[in-house]
Amino acid sequence: MAAVPVTCVRLTTSMHNNQIVRKNSTFMIVPMGRIERGFPCLRSSRFQIACAAKPETVTKVCEIVKTQLALSADSEVAPDSKFSALGADSLDTVEIVMTLEEEFGISVEEENSQNITTVQEAADLIEKLVEKKNETA
Amino acid sequence: MFPYSCKLCLKIKIHCVNQRMFCTSSLLSPLQLPSQMETHLWYILPNEVKSESLMKKYVDLLSPIEKEHVCSMRRDELQKNALLARALICSQVSPRSIEFKKNAHGKPEVCWQHSDDWHPPPLHFNLSHTSSLIACGITVGSPIGIDVEEKQRTMKNNILSFARRYFSREEVERLSAISDPEVQRQEVIKLWTLKEAYVKALGTGFAGAPFNTFTIRFGSANPNPNAKDSAMVIVPLENPSLLSTNWRFAQVELAGSHYAAICRENGGISEGAPMKLIVRKTVPLVEEHCVSEIDTVV
Numbered sequence: 001m002a003a004v005p006v007t008c009v010r011l012t013t014s015m016h017n018n019q020i021v022r023k024n025s026t027f028m029i030v031p032m033g034r035i036e037r038g039f040p041c042l043r044s045s046r047f048q049i050a051c052a053a054k055p056e057t058v059t060k061v062c063e064i065v066k067t068q069l070a071l072s073a074d075s076e077v078a079p080d081s082k083f084s085a086l087g088a089d090s091l092d093t094v095e096i097v098m099t100l101e102e103e104f105g106i107s108v109e110e111e112n113s114q115n116i117t118t119v120q121e122a123a124d125l126i127e128k129l130v131e132k133k134n135e136t137a
Numbered sequence: 138m139f140p141y142s143c144k145l146c147l148k149i150k151i152h153c154v155n156q157r158m159f160c161t162s163s164l165l166s167p168l169q170l171p172s173q174m175e176t177h178l179w180y181i182l183p184n185e186v187k188s189e190s191l192m193k194k195y196v197d198l199l200s201p202i203e204k205e206h207v208c209s210m211r212r213d214e215l216q217k218n219a220l221l222a223r224a225l226i227c228s229q230v231s232p233r234s235i236e237f238k239k240n241a242h243g244k245p246e247v248c249w250q251h252s253d254d255w256h257p258p259p260l261h262f263n264l265s266h267t268s269s270l271i272a273c274g275i276t277v278g279s280p281i282g283i284d285v286e287e288k289q290r291t292m293k294n295n296i297l298s299f300a301r302r303y304f305s306r307e308e309v310e311r312l313s314a315i316s317d318p319e320v321q322r323q324e325v326i327k328l329w330t331l332k333e334a335y336v337k338a339l340g341t342g343f344a345g346a347p348f349n350t351f352t353i354r355f356g357s358a359n360p361n362p363n364a365k366d367s368a369m370v371i372v373p374l375e376n377p378s379l380l381s382t383n384w385r386f387a388q389v390e391l392a393g394s395h396y397a398a399i400c401r402e403n404g405g406i407s408e409g410a411p412m413k414l415i416v417r418k419t420v421p422l423v424e425e426h427c428v429s430e431i432d433t434v435v
Contacts, residue, residue: 068293085212089267090333090343091286091326095293098302111344 053123061122064103068096079120096122104130170229170258173278175413176401179229179425180272180285180391181221183214186420192217194422195224203237218271221421222264225273228421242342261401263337270395279402282337284330285395288323296325304328305352323396328353330398331386338384338400353386387414389429 062077069086071077077086083093097113100106100122106129108116116122171177186192196204203223210216223237226247237245247260261276265285274283292299296318300309308328315321331353336346387399399414419425 085210085215087212087215087268089286090284091290091329094303095299098294098299101302109344110347114343 053120053127057123057126058119060103061100061119061126064099065096065119068092068099077119079123080118082118084117100126106130106133170260170277171275171415173276175276175415176281176387176399177275178272178283178389178397178399178414178416179225179275179419180270180397180416181225181419181421182270182392183218183221184269186217186221191420191423192220195220195227198224198227198421206237214268218266218268222266222271222273224421225271225419226262226264226275228419229275240340242340242345244337244340244342263334265333265337265397267395270392272391272395272397274399274401276401280338280340281399281401282334282339283397283399284333284337285391285397286326286330287395288326288390289394290326292322292325296322300325303348304332305349307352307354311355327388327396327398330396331388331400334386334398334400335384338402389414389416391416391428392418 058079065071065077065081065083065086065088066073066075069088069092071086083096088096093116094113097108097116101108104126106126108125108129112125116125196207199207199220207216207219207223210219237247240246245262245264247262259278261279261281263274263281263283265272265283267285267287269287270285272283272285274281294302297309297313300312304312312321312324312328315324332348332351335351335353336343336348339346383403385401385403389397389399391397413430415430416428417425418428
């Protein structure tokens with residue numbers, strides 16, 4: 001079984017030849033013939049999964065977090081990694097927020113920033129703010 | 138080595154350097170809570186606590202819920218620090234009689250398990266830690282917030298950009314006027330600890346009092362031009378009803394390596410009377426070492 005580690009998969013209903021078209025890399029993909037058993041994340045037969053944030057965003061957030069916390073490039077920072085579990089204190093968290101603001105050109109209000117506790121939450125909020133910014137632009 | 142110094146005009150009394158040793162097998166000492174006029178600051182240096190058997194004794198101090206919480210930490214270092222922080226508090230009060238709960242904004246508070254004939258004191262505490270130091274401030278009757286940061290901590294962002302993003306304009310002006318970049322960095326970190334201590338004392342979370350909505354001003358509260366003492370006052374920029382000016386601050390250095398800020402409400406301290414800050418270094422159940430007693434002046 002060829003299993004490929006993947007991050008955030010956007011699956012659409014257009015399936016070609018029983019093969020899931022993966023856009024980016026993060027789930028375990030089990031090849032054809034075992035599809036009906038192999039996807040823990042599938043919720044419906046339409047094979048539609050919406051990921052809240054683009055993988056590029058998640059990756060960028062991971063990079064910023066690793067830099068802030070002085071973690072090595074190959075250290076494990078997953079989307080659901082809590083900043084505090086990675087060793088971040090309050091000053092690290094606000095520095096991360098500030099770097100994200102500069103990187104993505106957004107402004108994070110304090111009541112939002114205290115809800116950012118994981119990489120995924122940060123990425124989701126970033127995309128929400130970027131979308132809002134593009135709407136009003 | 139004197140592991141502290143005070144930057145504000147505080148009257149410093151280096152009081153006691155006596156050590157108290159505890160037999161680990163003896164009963165825990167009775168409650169040694171602060172009086173209403175005192176603030177106690179305890180700290181542990183985790184790197185000095187290595188004994189496995191001692192760590193097991195700390196686990197025994199905890200209630201089942203707290204044990205579970207500590208065990209849920211995934212990284213060893215974080216687990217150790219969580220354990221030490223709880224041991225620090227539990228070793229000061231009767232074992233297993235307290236649990237920690239969070240208030241509506243996530244601030245940890247002490248929850249006493251008490252019987253009908255015992256009314257527990259209104260104990261307030263606040264914890265703060267870095268990877269190399271765990272500190273706990275304790276008061277009776279007044280909310281308290283503390284924050285510690287390593288003195289040598291570097292900022293990943295530009296110092297003044299950071300200050301402009303998070304501090305008030307008045308504070309940025311004061312910091313911008315500092316010409317030495319190293320002193321500037323130190324002052325930014327110290328101001329951060331003061332503001333963080335204040336917001337933690339308020340207990341409403343980071344969003345409850347965004348840092349740029351208030352200024353901590355170093356100025357003379359005493360109109361007497363001959364007064365040498367200065368104090369820190371909170372100047373709210375908006376919502377003056379939300380923020381109170383009823384707070385006392387102290388800033389100290391711990392173990393030569395950390396800045397610590399302590400903020401507590403005035404309650405219990407009569408107008409004009411000094412707040413006494415007692416700093417103790419400890420290895421819970423083993424020893425404590427009174428580092429200093431400081432009389433802070435309003």
